[in-house]
Amino acid sequence: MKKLVILGGGESGVGTAILGKKQGFDVFLSDGGAVKPHYQEILNLNGIRWEQQQHTEAEILSAHVVMKSPGIPDKASIVQKIRESKIPVVSEIEFAIPYTNATIIAITGSNGKTTTTLLTYHLLKNGGLHVGLGGNIGKSFAWQVAEQDFDCYVLEVSSFQLDDSYTFKPHIAIITNLSPDHLDRYNYQYESYIASKFRITMNQSENDYLIYDADDETLVQFLSKIDTKATKIPFSITKPLPVGGTLNENTMKLKLNDDNFSIDTAHLALEGKHNVKNAMAATSVAMLMKIRKETIRESLSNFQGVEHRLEKVLKIQNVQYINDSKATNVNATFFALDSMTTPTVWIVGGVDKGNDYTELMALVREKVKAIICLGVDNRKIIDAFGNVVDVMVEVGSMQDAVRTAQRIAEKGDTVLLSPACASFDLFENYEDRGRQFKLAVQNL
Incomplete structure (x- = not known):
């Protein structure tokens, strides 16, 4: 019987485990972190062996094939050991x-x-x-x-x-x-x-x-x-x-x-x-x-569109609030700013992935009336746009960002959350950031 080892106990890992079992593999799933209770239950119901908070090398290195979840980088030591052992590593697909x-x-x-x-x-x-x-x-x-x-x-x-x-x-x-x-x-x-x-x-x-x-x-x-x-x-x-x-x-x-x-x-x-x-x-x-x-x-x-991608949240006192939390890089924010047709209060910032903000300069000059920086380190944003917009504010929470935006915005304006950055400094992920934005807008 061939042995399939799965690294990562999320959606793709558990899905692969179920398919592997059905196809007659001896399946073992290993997650260096915690496996969600819902997935634990499914693995147990299907009689699939699994571990969490560790990687048992003897189990893993006896595999015929390893399915690595996409979130695990090649630099991870367990992945390097698998590759050194010449065991094929494949994606779920x-x-x-x-x-x-x-x-x-x-x-x-x-x-x-x-x-x-x-x-x-x-x-x-x-x-x-x-x-x-x-x-x-x-x-x-x-x-x-x-x-x-x-x-x-x-x-x-x-x-x-x-x-x-x-x-x-x-x-x-x-x-x-x-x-x-x-x-x-x-x-x-x-x-x-x-x-x-x-x-x-x-x-x-x-x-x-x-x-x-x-x-x-x-x-x-x-x-x-x-x-x-x-x-x-x-x-x-x-x-x-x-x-x-x-x-x-x-x-x-x-x-x-x-x-x-x-x-x-x-x-x-x-x-x-x-x-x-x-x-x-x-x-x-x-x-x-x-x-x-x-x-x-x-x-x-x-078509309804995608949550957190240029998602219209509410119009309050003739100001449109838009959630574009999924914009985690400069290129995505470029598209968002490019599609704005009214003066824009832009909420930006987070974990910078080596961003170069110069390609946004023309759009910011043309469309943005105020910038609200929402991140732990906003230095690059302030350096890039400090002389371009009239109003530049730093805030420490989504609630503050939305309240500040409401004070600045006038009738006919748009408040746009399009961070151009990852979210891990103040939020769990971009979905959490988008949901907090929507909640703060609904509470205005």
């Missing part, structure tokens, strides 16, 4: 893929991947397909492969998941865009991070598709250097293209094979130029999957 014949649609990129994934899923589900949603969001992909028999899956995949994938071959792959992110995991080598993203297309054949942003110079440049057999489908909001997605004034147009589709951007539920791109990517998939055009139009106009 790599482990699960041989056990399903479903059509796989996989989406990666630095920003926009969650929105694009959810929108694609929404289009396909409304189009009547029997479709699952997984990867970085929702229920574990491996778990769904074990317990449900979907015809296709829409998966959001991170560079970390792709790093440990070798045979993964999506029928349709999307790269939304590239910007420096998570560089701490790639020895601060942007090229290495980009190469990870492009692993999504490495096994694709002529019958598969790669959808990508043709306005992203880094992406286009890298694509010209690699050898992909996939049929390429670009999209652009700045230039005409013979095939793929384009924007003609206010009309989003798509041309695939001999098929054409168009919609007025006023009918898109999601606002902002970057969301036109997300809509182009998702619509390309829907067209390839032969969804009716009327259904695509309806679905694009009734």
